[in-house]
Amino acid sequence: MPTKSDRSVIRFGNGGLVITIPKAWATFYEVQPGDKLTVITNDDIRILAPESLAKGDEREVEDQLKRGT
Numbered sequence: 001m002p003t004k005s006d007r008s009v010i011r012f013g014n015g016g017l018v019i020t021i022p023k024a025w026a027t028f029y030e031v032q033p034g035d036k037l038t039v040i041t042n043d044d045i046r047i048l049a050p051e052s053l054a055k056g057d058e059r060e061v062e063d064q065l066k067r068g069t
Contacts, residue, residue, distance in 0.1 A: 005022065012018045021031070029049035031037070038048040 007019045009017050040046040
């Protein structure tokens with residue numbers, strides 16, 4: 001499900017910032033309120049849903065972090 005979407009950053013609480021994801025994405029990736037998502041920052045930002053990690057992306061993420069890529 002490769003898609004691109006511009007998302008707005010919203011001020012939250014005392015200085016925090018959040019982004020929202022479309023309901024269709026949450027449904028597709030089975031993301032529920034309270035779920036933990038993995039955020040990887042390097043030259044860009046990647047957000048991985050728990051389902052993605054279950055499909056083997058976790059090893060790729062660990063390899064990238066070790067290489068610093």
